[in-house]
Amino acid sequence: MIYLGIIEDQPTIREALTGYLCAQPEFSCVLSAASVEEFLAAVPTMIHRPTLILSDIGLPGLSGIEGLAPLRHLLPQAEVVMLSVYTDAQRVFDSLRAGAVGYLEKDTPLPVLKDNLLQVAAGGSPMSPGIARHVIRYFQSPPRPALEPLTPREQDIVRGIEDGLSYQRIADRLFLSIDTVRSHIRQVYRKLQVNSKAELLARGYRR
Amino acid sequence: MIYLGIIEDQPTIREALTGYLCAQPEFSCVLSAASVEEFLAAVPTMIHRPTLILSDIGLPGLSGIEGLAPLRHLLPQAEVVMLSVYTDAQRVFDSLRAGAVGYLEKDTPLPVLKDNLLQVAAGGSPMSPGIARHVIRYFQSPPRPALEPLTPREQDIVRGIEDGLSYQRIADRLFLSIDTVRSHIRQVYRKLQVNSKAELLARGYRR
DNA sequence: GTTATTTTCACATCTTTATGCTATACCCCA
DNA sequence: TGGGGTATAGCATAAAGATGTGAAAATAAC
Numbered sequence: 367m368i369y370l371g372i373i374e375d376q377p378t379i380r381e382a383l384t385g386y387l388c389a390q391p392e393f394s395c396v397l398s399a400a401s402v403e404e405f406l407a408a409v410p411t412m413i414h415r416p417t418l419i420l421s422d423i424g425l426p427g428l429s430g431i432e433g434l435a436p437l438r439h440l441l442p443q444a445e446v447v448m449l450s451v452y453t454d455a456q457r458v459f460d461s462l463r464a465g466a467v468g469y470l471e472k473d474t475p476l477p478v479l480k481d482n483l484l485q486v487a488a489g490g491s492p493m494s495p496g497i498a499r500h501v502i503r504y505f506q507s508p509p510r511p512a513l514e515p516l517t518p519r520e521q522d523i524v525r526g527i528e529d530g531l532s533y534q535r536i537a538d539r540l541f542l543s544i545d546t547v548r549s550h551i552r553q554v555y556r557k558l559q560v561n562s563k564a565e566l567l568a569r570g571y572r573r
Numbered sequence: 574m575i576y577l578g579i580i581e582d583q584p585t586i587r588e589a590l591t592g593y594l595c596a597q598p599e600f601s602c603v604l605s606a607a608s609v610e611e612f613l614a615a616v617p618t619m620i621h622r623p624t625l626i627l628s629d630i631g632l633p634g635l636s637g638i639e640g641l642a643p644l645r646h647l648l649p650q651a652e653v654v655m656l657s658v659y660t661d662a663q664r665v666f667d668s669l670r671a672g673a674v675g676y677l678e679k680d681t682p683l684p685v686l687k688d689n690l691l692q693v694a695a696g697g698s699p700m701s702p703g704i705a706r707h708v709i710r711y712f713q714s715p716p717r718p719a720l721e722p723l724t725p726r727e728q729d730i731v732r733g734i735e736d737g738l739s740y741q742r743i744a745d746r747l748f749l750s751i752d753t754v755r756s757h758i759r760q761v762y763r764k765l766q767v768n769s770k771a772e773l774l775a776r777g778y779r780r
Numbered sequence: 781g782t783t784a785t786t787t788t789c790a791c792a793t794c795t796t797t798a799t800g801c802t803a804t805a806c807c808c809c810a
Numbered sequence: 811t812g813g814g815g816t817a818t819a820g821c822a823t824a825a826a827g828a829t830g831t832g833a834a835a836a837t838a839a840c
Contacts, residue, residue, distance in 0.1 A: 462712035468705075491705035495697020498675075501708055502698040505669035517786060530767075530775030532826065546788050552829070553786095560737070561828070562796085567774035568737030726817065739796065752819050759799070760816095768798070769826085 368487055371416030371444070372398040373405050373433070375425050379472075383420065386476045392484060401425050402433030409440055416444050418486055422472075423450040423457060431457065434464035445486050449474075455500040462501070468492040514557040523550040527563050575694055578623030578651070579605040580612050580640070582632050586679075590627065593683040599691060608632050609640030616647055623651050625693055629679075630657040630664060638664065641671035652693050656681075662707040669708070675699040721764040730757040734770050 370393045374380040380398060388395035396414045399405035402425060409415065419437060423430035430448055437446060447468035448461045458469050470482055471494040482492035493501065516524065526536035526547075533551070537544045560566045577600045581587040587605060595602035603621045606612035609632060616622065626644060630637035637655060644653060654675035655668045665676050677689055678701040689699035700708065723731065733743035733754075740758070744751045767773045 459712065462709055465713055467709055485702045488702050489706055490702020491700075491709040492702075493698075493700075493705060495692045495695050495699075498698035498700060498705070499696055501712075502669055502674055505666065505708075506672060519787060527771060528775060530769065530772035532769070532771075534826085542787090543789055545790055548828080549788075551827090555828085562737065562739070563827075564734060564739070564770045564774065565737035567771065568735055724816065741796085749817090750819055752821080753817075755798080756818075758797090762798080770797075 368393050368483070369396045369414045369417045370394065370483075371396060371405065371419040373400075373402060373419065373421040373425065373430065374398075374449070375400045375422060379422075382476070383479075387420075387480060387483070390480055392480075402428040402430070402437065405433075406436055406440055415441060418483060419444050419446045420449050420483065421446055421466075423448055423452055423461070431460050431464055434461070434466060438465045447483065447486060447492065449479075453494075453496050453500075455503075458497055458500050459504070469497045470494050471497065516554060516557060520550050520554050520557070523547060524554060524566070527551075527566060575600050575690070576603045576621045576624045577601065577690075578603060578612065578626040580607075580609060580626065580628040580632065580637065581605075581656070582607045582629060586629075589683070590686075594627075594687060594690070597687055599687075609635040609637070609644065612640075613643055613647060622648060625690060626651050626653045627656050627690065628653055628673075630655055630659055630668070638667050638671055641668070641673060645672045654690065654693060654699065656686075660701075660703050660707075662710075665704055665707050666711070676704045677701050678704065723761060723764060727757055727761050727764070730754060731761055731773070734758075734773060 370387060372380060372383055372387070372395070374383060377400075380400065384395055384398050387393050394414065396412055396416050397405060397408055399408060402421070405419075419441070421430045421433065421437070425433070428436075430450070434446060437444065445467045446465065447470060448466045449470050449472055450457065451472045453471060461469055467486060468482065468491050470479065470492060474482070474494060482490075485492045522540055523536060526539060531539065533544050533547045536542075537547045540547075555561050555566070558566060558569070560569065577594060579587060579590055579594070579602070581590060584607075587607065591602055591605050594600050601621065603619055603623050604612060604615055606615060609628070612626075626648070628637045628640065628644075632640070635643075637657070641653060644651070652674045653672065654677060655673045656677050656679055657664065658679045660678060668676055674693060675689065675698050677686065677699060681689070681701060689697075692699045729747055730743060733746060738746065740751050740754045743749075744754045747754075762768055762773070765773060765776070767776065
Protein backbone atom coordinates (compact mmCIF):
# COMPACT_ATOMS: atom_id res chain seq x y z
CA MET A 367 0.00 0.00 0.00
CA ILE A 368 1.28 3.42 -0.98
CA TYR A 369 0.54 6.23 1.42
CA LEU A 370 0.01 9.23 -0.77
CA GLY A 371 0.30 12.93 0.01
CA ILE A 372 -0.75 15.68 -2.37
CA ILE A 373 0.30 19.35 -2.39
CA GLU A 374 -1.63 21.51 -4.82
CA ASP A 375 -3.04 24.98 -4.29
CA GLN A 376 -5.78 25.06 -6.92
CA PRO A 377 -8.87 23.46 -5.32
CA THR A 378 -10.25 22.21 -8.64
CA ILE A 379 -7.10 20.35 -9.54
CA ARG A 380 -6.52 19.13 -6.01
CA GLU A 381 -9.97 17.67 -5.89
CA ALA A 382 -9.58 16.05 -9.27
CA LEU A 383 -6.33 14.42 -8.15
CA THR A 384 -7.60 13.21 -4.80
CA GLY A 385 -10.92 12.18 -6.30
CA TYR A 386 -9.23 9.92 -8.81
CA LEU A 387 -6.10 8.70 -7.07
CA CYS A 388 -7.64 8.11 -3.66
CA ALA A 389 -10.27 5.91 -5.24
CA GLN A 390 -7.56 3.57 -6.53
CA PRO A 391 -6.95 0.43 -4.47
CA GLU A 392 -3.16 0.86 -4.66
CA PHE A 393 -3.17 4.21 -2.88
CA SER A 394 -4.18 5.39 0.52
CA CYS A 395 -4.47 9.14 0.62
CA VAL A 396 -3.19 10.34 3.94
CA LEU A 397 -2.86 14.05 3.34
CA SER A 398 -3.83 16.68 0.85
CA ALA A 399 -2.78 20.29 1.34
CA ALA A 400 -2.75 23.61 -0.52
CA SER A 401 0.81 24.56 0.43
CA VAL A 402 4.05 23.06 1.67
CA GLU A 403 3.63 24.86 4.96
CA GLU A 404 0.17 23.43 5.50
CA PHE A 405 1.41 19.99 4.55
CA LEU A 406 4.35 20.11 6.93
CA ALA A 407 2.16 21.35 9.76
CA ALA A 408 -0.22 18.44 9.35
CA VAL A 409 2.39 15.69 9.22
CA PRO A 410 3.07 15.36 12.98
CA THR A 411 -0.58 14.55 13.71
CA MET A 412 -0.78 11.66 11.28
CA ILE A 413 -0.76 7.96 11.98
CA HIS A 414 0.36 6.84 8.52
CA ARG A 415 3.10 9.05 7.16
CA PRO A 416 3.10 9.52 3.40
CA THR A 417 5.61 7.44 1.44
CA LEU A 418 4.91 9.19 -1.83
CA ILE A 419 4.22 12.88 -2.28
CA LEU A 420 2.87 14.51 -5.40
CA SER A 421 3.72 18.19 -5.28
CA ASP A 422 2.90 21.16 -7.46
CA ILE A 423 5.65 23.74 -8.10
CA GLY A 424 3.72 27.00 -8.40
CA LEU A 425 2.55 27.28 -4.82
CA PRO A 426 1.84 30.23 -2.54
CA GLY A 427 4.57 30.70 0.08
CA LEU A 428 7.30 28.12 -0.36
CA SER A 429 7.46 26.93 -3.95
CA GLY A 430 7.35 23.21 -4.59
CA ILE A 431 11.08 23.25 -5.27
CA GLU A 432 11.93 25.18 -2.12
CA GLY A 433 9.62 22.88 -0.22
CA LEU A 434 11.57 19.78 -1.19
CA ALA A 435 14.29 20.34 1.37
CA PRO A 436 11.99 20.61 4.43
CA LEU A 437 9.79 17.80 3.12
CA ARG A 438 12.70 15.44 2.72
CA HIS A 439 14.00 16.47 6.09
CA LEU A 440 10.72 15.79 7.86
CA LEU A 441 9.88 12.68 5.82
CA PRO A 442 13.19 11.12 4.79
CA GLN A 443 11.53 7.93 3.64
CA ALA A 444 9.07 9.67 1.35
CA GLU A 445 9.66 10.09 -2.36
CA VAL A 446 8.50 13.23 -4.08
CA VAL A 447 7.23 13.56 -7.62
CA MET A 448 6.73 17.03 -9.04
CA LEU A 449 3.58 17.85 -10.99
CA SER A 450 3.87 21.13 -12.83
CA VAL A 451 2.76 23.16 -15.79
CA TYR A 452 6.34 24.32 -16.14
CA THR A 453 8.47 22.32 -18.54
CA ASP A 454 11.63 24.44 -18.60
CA ALA A 455 14.95 22.74 -18.02
CA GLN A 456 15.85 25.04 -15.13
CA ARG A 457 12.91 24.03 -12.96
CA VAL A 458 13.36 20.40 -13.88
CA PHE A 459 17.03 20.39 -12.89
CA ASP A 460 16.39 22.38 -9.74
CA SER A 461 13.71 19.90 -8.72
CA LEU A 462 15.86 16.87 -9.34
CA ARG A 463 18.81 18.43 -7.58
CA ALA A 464 16.59 19.22 -4.63
CA GLY A 465 15.64 15.56 -4.41
CA ALA A 466 12.56 14.93 -6.52
CA VAL A 467 12.48 11.44 -8.05
CA GLY A 468 10.16 12.29 -10.89
CA TYR A 469 8.70 15.17 -12.82
CA LEU A 470 5.36 15.05 -14.60
CA GLU A 471 3.51 17.59 -16.65
CA LYS A 472 0.22 18.76 -15.26
CA ASP A 473 -1.74 17.74 -18.32
CA THR A 474 -0.86 14.09 -17.75
CA PRO A 475 -4.07 12.03 -18.01
CA LEU A 476 -5.08 10.65 -14.65
CA PRO A 477 -4.68 6.97 -15.55
CA VAL A 478 -1.19 7.68 -16.90
CA LEU A 479 -0.42 9.65 -13.77
CA LYS A 480 -1.45 6.66 -11.71
CA ASP A 481 0.80 4.33 -13.71
CA ASN A 482 3.67 6.73 -13.32
CA LEU A 483 3.22 6.97 -9.58
CA LEU A 484 3.14 3.20 -9.31
CA GLN A 485 6.46 3.15 -11.15
CA VAL A 486 8.02 5.00 -8.26
CA ALA A 487 7.31 2.12 -5.93
CA ALA A 488 9.07 -0.10 -8.46
CA GLY A 489 12.18 2.07 -8.24
CA GLY A 490 11.35 4.10 -11.31
CA SER A 491 11.62 7.81 -11.98
CA PRO A 492 8.65 8.82 -14.05
CA MET A 493 9.12 11.77 -16.34
CA SER A 494 6.91 13.15 -19.05
CA PRO A 495 8.45 12.75 -22.51
CA GLY A 496 9.59 16.34 -22.94
CA ILE A 497 10.99 16.43 -19.43
CA ALA A 498 13.02 13.30 -20.02
CA ARG A 499 14.46 14.91 -23.10
CA HIS A 500 15.78 17.84 -21.06
CA VAL A 501 17.51 15.43 -18.76
CA ILE A 502 19.01 13.42 -21.59
CA ARG A 503 20.31 16.55 -23.26
CA TYR A 504 22.17 17.37 -20.12
CA PHE A 505 24.39 14.39 -20.77
CA GLN A 506 24.96 15.13 -24.39
CA SER A 507 27.76 17.61 -23.86
CA PRO A 508 27.53 20.70 -26.03
CA PRO A 509 29.77 20.28 -29.07
CA ARG A 510 33.13 21.64 -28.01
CA PRO A 511 35.01 23.82 -30.46
CA ALA A 512 37.07 20.90 -31.76
CA LEU A 513 40.26 20.90 -29.74
CA GLU A 514 43.45 19.08 -30.49
CA PRO A 515 43.16 15.56 -29.11
CA LEU A 516 45.16 14.66 -26.02
CA THR A 517 47.47 11.66 -25.98
CA PRO A 518 46.73 8.95 -23.41
CA ARG A 519 49.49 10.18 -21.18
CA GLU A 520 48.23 13.73 -21.36
CA GLN A 521 44.81 12.48 -20.36
CA ASP A 522 46.35 10.82 -17.32
CA ILE A 523 47.80 14.16 -16.35
CA VAL A 524 44.50 15.96 -16.87
CA ARG A 525 42.79 13.38 -14.72
CA GLY A 526 45.24 14.16 -11.97
CA ILE A 527 44.53 17.86 -12.23
CA GLU A 528 40.81 17.17 -12.20
CA ASP A 529 41.29 15.27 -8.97
CA GLY A 530 42.76 18.38 -7.46
CA LEU A 531 46.31 17.03 -7.16
CA SER A 532 49.54 19.02 -7.13
CA TYR A 533 52.24 18.40 -9.73
CA GLN A 534 54.17 16.38 -7.19
CA ARG A 535 51.18 14.17 -6.38
CA ILE A 536 50.47 13.59 -10.03
CA ALA A 537 54.09 12.61 -10.52
CA ASP A 538 53.87 10.19 -7.59
CA ARG A 539 50.68 8.69 -8.87
CA LEU A 540 52.08 8.06 -12.34
CA PHE A 541 55.63 7.28 -11.20
CA LEU A 542 57.10 10.21 -13.08
CA SER A 543 59.43 13.02 -12.23
CA ILE A 544 57.81 16.35 -11.53
CA ASP A 545 59.55 17.78 -14.56
CA THR A 546 57.87 15.27 -16.80
CA VAL A 547 54.55 16.29 -15.39
CA ARG A 548 55.42 19.89 -16.14
CA SER A 549 56.25 18.97 -19.70
CA HIS A 550 52.96 17.24 -20.27
CA ILE A 551 51.00 20.01 -18.66
CA ARG A 552 52.65 22.52 -20.94
CA GLN A 553 51.50 20.48 -23.92
CA VAL A 554 48.02 20.13 -22.51
CA TYR A 555 47.73 23.86 -21.91
CA ARG A 556 48.80 24.54 -25.46
CA LYS A 557 46.34 22.06 -26.89
CA LEU A 558 43.41 23.13 -24.75
CA GLN A 559 44.37 26.77 -24.99
CA VAL A 560 44.45 27.53 -21.31
CA ASN A 561 47.26 28.63 -19.08
CA SER A 562 46.41 27.57 -15.59
CA LYS A 563 44.93 24.66 -13.71
CA ALA A 564 42.05 26.85 -12.68
CA GLU A 565 41.16 27.65 -16.26
CA LEU A 566 41.39 24.04 -17.27
CA LEU A 567 39.07 22.96 -14.49
CA ALA A 568 36.75 25.88 -15.10
CA ARG A 569 36.24 24.76 -18.67
CA GLY A 570 35.21 21.38 -17.39
CA TYR A 571 36.98 18.85 -19.55
CA ARG A 572 35.96 16.14 -17.17
CA ARG A 573 33.78 13.41 -18.54
CA MET B 574 5.42 7.19 -40.49
CA ILE B 575 8.47 6.15 -38.50
CA TYR B 576 11.23 4.44 -40.45
CA LEU B 577 12.65 1.93 -38.04
CA GLY B 578 16.05 0.27 -37.96
CA ILE B 579 16.97 -2.56 -35.62
CA ILE B 580 20.42 -3.76 -34.55
CA GLU B 581 20.43 -6.98 -32.57
CA ASP B 582 22.74 -9.94 -32.90
CA GLN B 583 20.61 -12.71 -31.40
CA PRO B 584 18.39 -14.04 -34.19
CA THR B 585 15.58 -15.07 -31.86
CA ILE B 586 15.27 -11.67 -30.31
CA ARG B 587 15.76 -9.85 -33.59
CA GLU B 588 12.98 -11.81 -35.15
CA ALA B 589 10.69 -11.23 -32.21
CA LEU B 590 11.31 -7.49 -32.44
CA THR B 591 10.87 -7.22 -36.17
CA GLY B 592 7.93 -9.60 -36.12
CA TYR B 593 6.05 -7.46 -33.66
CA LEU B 594 7.15 -3.91 -34.42
CA CYS B 595 7.12 -4.19 -38.20
CA ALA B 596 3.53 -5.40 -38.05
CA GLN B 597 2.51 -2.14 -36.38
CA PRO B 598 0.95 0.45 -38.66
CA GLU B 599 3.02 3.26 -37.11
CA PHE B 600 6.34 1.74 -38.15
CA SER B 601 7.96 0.91 -41.40
CA CYS B 602 10.91 -1.40 -40.89
CA VAL B 603 13.63 -0.41 -43.28
CA LEU B 604 16.58 -2.30 -41.90
CA SER B 605 17.39 -5.01 -39.44
CA ALA B 606 20.99 -6.09 -38.85
CA ALA B 607 23.07 -8.25 -36.52
CA SER B 608 25.87 -5.71 -36.01
CA VAL B 609 26.60 -2.04 -36.33
CA GLU B 610 29.00 -2.75 -39.18
CA GLU B 611 26.38 -4.65 -41.11
CA PHE B 612 23.85 -1.91 -40.46
CA LEU B 613 26.16 0.85 -41.62
CA ALA B 614 27.09 -1.08 -44.73
CA ALA B 615 23.46 -1.45 -45.71
CA VAL B 616 22.43 2.16 -45.22
CA PRO B 617 23.77 3.60 -48.51
CA THR B 618 21.64 1.23 -50.59
CA MET B 619 18.37 2.22 -48.96
CA ILE B 620 15.59 4.43 -50.30
CA HIS B 621 14.06 5.29 -46.93
CA ARG B 622 16.69 6.01 -44.33
CA PRO B 623 15.78 5.06 -40.76
CA THR B 624 14.63 7.88 -38.49
CA LEU B 625 14.59 5.73 -35.41
CA ILE B 626 17.08 3.03 -34.53
CA LEU B 627 16.70 0.46 -31.81
CA SER B 628 20.13 -0.87 -30.93
CA ASP B 629 21.42 -3.58 -28.65
CA ILE B 630 24.58 -2.93 -26.65
CA GLY B 631 26.20 -6.35 -26.40
CA LEU B 632 27.10 -6.80 -30.06
CA PRO B 633 29.95 -8.58 -31.86
CA GLY B 634 32.51 -6.12 -33.25
CA LEU B 635 31.56 -2.56 -32.38
CA SER B 636 29.45 -2.44 -29.26
CA GLY B 637 26.18 -0.60 -29.41
CA ILE B 638 27.75 2.28 -27.51
CA GLU B 639 30.80 2.49 -29.76
CA GLY B 640 28.49 2.25 -32.72
CA LEU B 641 26.57 5.38 -31.72
CA ALA B 642 29.19 7.76 -33.08
CA PRO B 643 29.35 6.32 -36.61
CA LEU B 644 25.58 5.84 -36.68
CA ARG B 645 24.92 9.43 -35.77
CA HIS B 646 27.52 10.55 -38.24
CA LEU B 647 26.02 8.61 -41.11
CA LEU B 648 22.41 9.27 -40.10
CA PRO B 649 22.35 12.61 -38.32
CA GLN B 650 18.58 12.83 -38.42
CA ALA B 651 18.04 9.43 -36.82
CA GLU B 652 17.39 8.99 -33.12
CA VAL B 653 18.80 5.98 -31.34
CA VAL B 654 17.25 4.11 -28.45
CA MET B 655 19.34 1.50 -26.67
CA LEU B 656 17.84 -1.85 -25.79
CA SER B 657 20.00 -3.80 -23.38
CA VAL B 658 20.10 -6.39 -20.66
CA TYR B 659 22.64 -4.19 -18.90
CA THR B 660 21.21 -1.82 -16.35
CA ASP B 661 24.41 -0.45 -14.82
CA ALA B 662 24.81 3.30 -14.53
CA GLN B 663 28.08 3.30 -16.46
CA ARG B 664 26.62 1.89 -19.65
CA VAL B 665 23.56 4.09 -19.32
CA PHE B 666 25.64 7.26 -18.98
CA ASP B 667 28.02 6.22 -21.74
CA SER B 668 25.09 5.63 -24.05
CA LEU B 669 23.44 8.95 -23.32
CA ARG B 670 26.71 10.80 -23.64
CA ALA B 671 27.31 9.13 -26.97
CA GLY B 672 23.97 10.43 -28.17
CA ALA B 673 21.27 7.88 -27.41
CA VAL B 674 17.90 9.47 -26.68
CA GLY B 675 16.49 6.59 -24.70
CA TYR B 676 17.48 3.43 -22.87
CA LEU B 677 15.19 0.46 -22.40
CA GLU B 678 15.66 -2.84 -20.67
CA LYS B 679 15.51 -5.91 -22.86
CA ASP B 680 12.70 -7.51 -20.91
CA THR B 681 10.37 -4.66 -21.80
CA PRO B 682 7.09 -6.18 -23.03
CA LEU B 683 6.62 -5.60 -26.75
CA PRO B 684 3.52 -3.40 -26.46
CA VAL B 685 5.30 -1.23 -23.88
CA LEU B 686 8.34 -1.11 -26.14
CA LYS B 687 6.13 0.11 -28.95
CA ASP B 688 4.64 2.85 -26.78
CA ASN B 689 8.07 3.93 -25.72
CA LEU B 690 9.33 4.14 -29.27
CA LEU B 691 6.33 6.22 -30.25
CA GLN B 692 7.25 8.58 -27.42
CA VAL B 693 10.48 9.37 -29.21
CA ALA B 694 8.61 10.83 -32.16
CA ALA B 695 6.77 13.01 -29.64
CA GLY B 696 10.08 14.38 -28.37
CA GLY B 697 10.28 11.99 -25.46
CA SER B 698 13.18 10.04 -24.04
CA PRO B 699 11.89 6.67 -22.95
CA MET B 700 13.74 4.99 -20.12
CA SER B 701 12.86 1.91 -18.12
CA PRO B 702 12.07 2.73 -14.49
CA GLY B 703 15.39 1.58 -13.05
CA ILE B 704 17.32 3.34 -15.79
CA ALA B 705 15.55 6.60 -15.15
CA ARG B 706 16.50 6.30 -11.51
CA HIS B 707 20.19 6.13 -12.37
CA VAL B 708 19.84 9.29 -14.36
CA ILE B 709 17.95 11.10 -11.63
CA ARG B 710 20.53 10.10 -9.05
CA TYR B 711 23.16 11.73 -11.13
CA PHE B 712 21.57 15.07 -10.34
CA GLN B 713 21.15 14.41 -6.67
CA SER B 714 24.68 15.21 -5.69
CA PRO B 715 25.91 13.03 -2.84
CA PRO B 716 24.96 14.74 0.42
CA ARG B 717 27.86 17.02 1.16
CA PRO B 718 29.21 16.78 4.70
CA ALA B 719 27.33 19.89 5.82
CA LEU B 720 29.75 22.69 5.15
CA GLU B 721 29.83 26.08 6.77
CA PRO B 722 27.81 28.51 4.67
CA LEU B 723 29.68 31.12 2.66
CA THR B 724 28.91 34.82 2.98
CA PRO B 725 27.78 36.63 -0.17
CA ARG B 726 31.20 38.16 -0.64
CA GLU B 727 32.87 34.80 -0.29
CA GLN B 728 30.55 33.43 -2.92
CA ASP B 729 31.64 36.24 -5.25
CA ILE B 730 35.20 35.14 -4.75
CA VAL B 731 34.38 31.49 -5.35
CA ARG B 732 32.58 32.44 -8.53
CA GLY B 733 35.74 34.13 -9.68
CA ILE B 734 37.78 31.03 -9.00
CA GLU B 735 35.20 28.91 -10.77
CA ASP B 736 35.59 31.14 -13.80
CA GLY B 737 39.27 30.30 -13.84
CA LEU B 738 40.50 33.75 -12.82
CA SER B 739 43.70 34.60 -10.98
CA TYR B 740 43.64 36.50 -7.68
CA GLN B 741 44.49 39.68 -9.50
CA ARG B 742 41.66 39.28 -11.99
CA ILE B 743 39.18 38.52 -9.22
CA ALA B 744 40.35 41.65 -7.43
CA ASP B 745 39.88 43.69 -10.60
CA ARG B 746 36.45 42.28 -11.20
CA LEU B 747 35.25 43.05 -7.68
CA PHE B 748 37.23 46.29 -7.29
CA LEU B 749 39.22 44.94 -4.37
CA SER B 750 42.87 44.78 -3.51
CA ILE B 751 44.55 41.48 -4.14
CA ASP B 752 45.19 41.16 -0.43
CA THR B 753 41.50 41.34 0.28
CA VAL B 754 40.92 38.57 -2.19
CA ARG B 755 43.55 36.54 -0.37
CA SER B 756 41.78 37.14 2.92
CA HIS B 757 38.46 35.93 1.61
CA ILE B 758 39.99 32.92 -0.05
CA ARG B 759 41.62 31.95 3.19
CA GLN B 760 38.23 31.98 4.87
CA VAL B 761 36.66 30.03 2.03
CA TYR B 762 39.36 27.37 2.16
CA ARG B 763 38.84 27.01 5.88
CA LYS B 764 35.09 26.71 5.52
CA LEU B 765 35.18 24.31 2.60
CA GLN B 766 38.15 22.44 4.00
CA VAL B 767 40.34 22.63 0.95
CA ASN B 768 43.72 24.22 0.44
CA SER B 769 44.06 25.02 -3.20
CA LYS B 770 42.04 26.34 -6.10
CA ALA B 771 42.41 23.01 -7.82
CA GLU B 772 40.89 21.16 -4.90
CA LEU B 773 38.04 23.59 -4.64
CA LEU B 774 37.24 23.24 -8.33
CA ALA B 775 37.72 19.49 -8.24
CA ARG B 776 35.09 19.20 -5.55
CA GLY B 777 32.72 21.06 -7.79
CA TYR B 778 30.95 23.61 -5.64
CA ARG B 779 29.56 25.24 -8.74
CA ARG B 780 25.82 25.19 -9.23
C1' DG C 781 64.81 1.60 -41.74
C1' DT C 782 63.99 6.17 -41.42
C1' DT C 783 60.81 9.70 -39.76
C1' DA C 784 57.54 11.53 -36.66
C1' DT C 785 55.30 11.41 -32.34
C1' DT C 786 55.17 10.47 -27.71
C1' DT C 787 57.17 10.04 -23.40
C1' DT C 788 60.54 10.99 -20.48
C1' DC C 789 63.77 14.16 -17.83
C1' DA C 790 66.64 18.49 -16.53
C1' DC C 791 67.53 23.30 -15.17
C1' DA C 792 66.36 28.10 -14.87
C1' DT C 793 63.35 31.87 -14.00
C1' DC C 794 59.48 34.32 -12.90
C1' DT C 795 54.60 34.46 -11.35
C1' DT C 796 50.91 32.95 -8.68
C1' DT C 797 49.15 30.81 -4.56
C1' DA C 798 48.89 29.47 0.20
C1' DT C 799 49.33 30.79 4.78
C1' DG C 800 50.49 33.39 9.05
C1' DC C 801 49.87 37.58 11.58
C1' DT C 802 47.93 42.07 12.10
C1' DA C 803 44.61 45.88 11.74
C1' DT C 804 40.72 49.19 10.66
C1' DA C 805 35.88 50.07 9.66
C1' DC C 806 31.17 48.73 9.62
C1' DC C 807 26.90 46.61 11.13
C1' DC C 808 23.93 44.09 14.08
C1' DC C 809 22.32 43.09 18.48
C1' DA C 810 22.14 41.95 23.12
C1' DT D 811 28.47 49.95 24.42
C1' DG D 812 31.02 46.35 23.79
C1' DG D 813 31.33 41.88 21.49
C1' DG D 814 30.52 38.84 17.25
C1' DG D 815 30.74 38.63 12.43
C1' DT D 816 31.84 40.59 7.91
C1' DA D 817 34.56 43.25 4.66
C1' DT D 818 38.47 45.50 3.81
C1' DA D 819 43.67 45.81 3.59
C1' DG D 820 48.90 45.20 4.22
C1' DC D 821 53.21 42.61 4.72
C1' DA D 822 56.07 38.57 4.69
C1' DT D 823 57.48 34.01 3.38
C1' DA D 824 57.41 29.47 1.61
C1' DA D 825 55.36 26.41 -1.61
C1' DA D 826 53.38 25.48 -5.99
C1' DG D 827 52.75 26.58 -10.60
C1' DA D 828 53.84 28.53 -15.39
C1' DT D 829 57.11 29.01 -19.03
C1' DG D 830 61.49 28.76 -21.81
C1' DT D 831 65.04 25.92 -23.67
C1' DG D 832 66.96 21.69 -24.51
C1' DA D 833 67.37 16.78 -25.22
C1' DA D 834 67.42 11.49 -24.96
C1' DA D 835 64.77 7.19 -25.28
C1' DA D 836 60.83 4.60 -26.64
C1' DT D 837 56.90 3.85 -29.97
C1' DA D 838 54.29 4.30 -33.77
C1' DA D 839 53.83 5.40 -38.62
C1' DC D 840 55.25 5.16 -43.26
